[in-house]
Amino acid sequence: MSARLPRKLITFDWAMKRLLRSKANFEILEGFLSELLGEDIFILEILESESNKESRRDKYNRVDLKVKNCKGELIIIEVQFERELDYLQRMLYGTSRVITEHQKESQAYATLVKVISVNILYFDFGHGSDYIYHGTTTFTGIHDHDKLELDIRQQKQYGKIQINNIYPEYYLIRINNFNRIATTSLDEWIYFLKNEDIKDEFKAKGIQKAKKSFSLLSLTEKEQLAYARYQDDLRYEASLVESNYGLGRMEGKEEGIEIGIEQGIEKGKLEVANRLVEKGMSAEEAAAVAGIPVELLRN
Known part of the structure; x- marks a missing residue:
């Protein structure tokens, strides 16, 4: 049974x-x-x-x-x-x-x-x-x-x-x-x-x-149909909210990755310039070789 x-x-x-x-x-x-x-x-x-x-x-x-x-x-x-x-x-x-x-x-x-x-x-x-x-x-x-x-x-x-x-x-x-x-x-x-x-x-x-x-x-049959439509509305609205929320998180995560990569590249360039300065190159020359603003190196 x-x-x-x-x-x-x-x-x-x-x-x-x-x-x-x-x-x-x-x-x-x-x-x-x-x-x-x-x-x-x-x-x-x-x-x-x-x-x-x-x-x-x-x-x-x-x-x-x-x-x-x-x-x-x-x-x-x-x-x-x-x-x-x-x-x-x-x-x-x-x-x-x-x-x-x-x-x-x-x-x-x-x-x-x-x-x-x-x-x-x-x-x-x-x-x-x-x-x-x-x-x-x-x-x-x-x-x-x-x-x-x-x-x-x-x-x-x-x-x-x-x-x-x-x-x-x-x-x-x-x-x-x-x-x-x-x-x-x-x-x-x-x-x-x-x-x-x-x-x-x-x-x-x-x-x-x-x-x-x-x-x-x-x-009644009419009330059951109205209730079914109401439930469909809720599911549709919930789907929109979750989709937008998930998309926002994904875009935020991707944006964060891109920012992190950019920051990593800038940090690497700065380290290269610092090593060139340590070897006797001027700040202006080292900054030009590394491709960073000289102000960043001096700071």
Whole structure:
């Protein structure tokens, strides 16, 4: 008897575009965010943003989903497939844009919205061994090395306990660094994000509903065709990026070899000229014989 093949599931980025915007599927997104953030997340609504577009050509390398939870916090989820050296700056820009979009001119700074940025990266980014990184803002004393805390009045004004609860938080999920079996409930979600497969024994919050809802077979024929086109777009874009990246490395390597050869030739000419000078030839004559500028020899 042949082994049963895993049921084909659609990718998380496609689900964010088509399925997770429905209240009927909030449970899935709540499950993923609850496991990642380490607290129960309840979504009130999906908010539209400038990058939430549907056409085939608009930013198919990135999918934005902006949600509001029951605490009034905004959570941005981005899926990124292409290499971007300035991705950290783009994360900062994204959170700053969301903050300003939701702040009215007449409102006090104390009402600034809290933003959590979740970034699912399918390319090698940065240097580090972990596959999930969490970034917050804290203030540490230069002399006493103590951590600055909010006083009681500030806690009441902001409705927050710690300073880092005011500023944006960032989660970087480096999918390529996950090369292990799922040992925690969060790992089960990361396993799905990498392998597009959910095992029957997985028990993470919301993940079994995702297995049922994300089945490719549950899509209509029209949706299946749209999903196939979307996957083709991603593969084509990835091919272009890798080709350009590889070509750039090759050209850089060849250019480096050429520069090295030229430098080696110049060094050899200089050594010849120096030996001629040692044998009594003038600097001008030695430089002329070796074919180098006399200034180079004198320096």
